[in-house]
Amino acid sequence: MVGDFLAEWYVWTKALHVISVIAWMAGLFYLPRLFVYHVEVVEAGSPTDAMFQTMERRLLRAIMNPAMMGVWIFGLALVFTPGIVSWDEVWPWTKAASVLGMTWFHHWLGLRRKDFIAGTNRVSGRHYRMMNEVPTLLMVVIVVSVIVKF
Template identity: 70%
Template sequence: MIDFLAAMYPWTKSLHLLSIVAWMAGLFYLPRLFVYHAEASTPGDSRDEIFQVMERRLLRAIMNPAMIATWVFGLMLVMTPGIVDWSSIWPWTKAAAVLFLTWFHHWLGLRRKEFITGQSTISGRTFRIMNEVPTLALIVIVFSVILKF
């Protein structure tokens, strides 16, 4: 298995990066959809229905598969010999940021359910602020991996 992972390293890394890009795109876009949903519709109106379709498709067809693929390929990279130096700080800061993004992903899923039931109480302004969260985590991840501090 270890020989297989080492031989597949360039492919695994490429697939991991592609998965990250798709996941991050969704993490940037879904909170923005929530801003518009919160500010431009009321429960049950035609815009509410359109936003719900857009949010559902983004979450289920893009974000969920991309998050799972990011995790699978990331764990494959972690198991590849010589890739991660666990005595350094960087894998731990990256792992913390990825866990945080995973929590944020699920938080967004819960907010979508609130829109479905008409029980969303979060303002567009709050969603605007939350829209910056993935950027901060991405900065931590990129600097951790590239600088390996």
Template identity: 70%
Template sequence: MMDFLAESYLWIKAFHVISVLAWMAGLFYLPRLYVYHVEQVKAGSETDVLFQTMERRLLKAIMNPAMISTWVFGILLVGIPGIVDWTAPWSWAKTVAVICMTLFHMWLAARRKDFVAGTNTVSGRGYRMMNELPTLLMLVIVISVIVKY
């Protein structure tokens, strides 16, 4: 199995990067949809239903599969000997940041359910502030992996 993983390293890495890009696009866009949903849309209106549809499809059709494939390809990469040095701080920083990114994804999914139930309590400003979190986590991840510091 290790030989197969090592021989497939570049393919696994390519699909990991593709998955991360798709996931990050959703993590940047969904909170922005929530900002507009909170600030511009009246609950129960046709536009409310439209926003709920867009949010659901983004989460279910793009973000969830992208997150899962990011994890799968990332775990495969970790399984290749010599790729990750677990004695170095960068590997732990990246791991913690990816876990935080996943928790943020779950938080966004829970907020979508709040919109569906009509119980959203987060303001547009709150969603704007939360929209910065994936950027901060991305900085930690990219610097950790590239600089290996």
């Protein structure tokens, strides 16, 4: 039965979930910082512009996208593991809403990367700095939700 399998592999699933979260969060913190420097320092069409676009693409595609998929796959496996999540409590709902917010932010960053490629970025460095706080706020909600289980 699936529930038995998930219960037997619970600690491995949780470990892989945490590893995926760490990798995803690193990217969610770093990519907006790259955008800040890209918009404030780099001249469009320059060799440095091409270098930043390469770094941003590799970060998003090679680290962030696989990590986000891992978060979702292992997170859903944990949700379906018998006895782990009680949907009668508030914490799983606040965590789920925050993970959806993180996913939205991830996709927003992907769209901004496409703006740099097209040469149509209209977002300021200040705006990217402010948006860089979004994953921090969501992380706080997630960690408090899971640890405190209010």
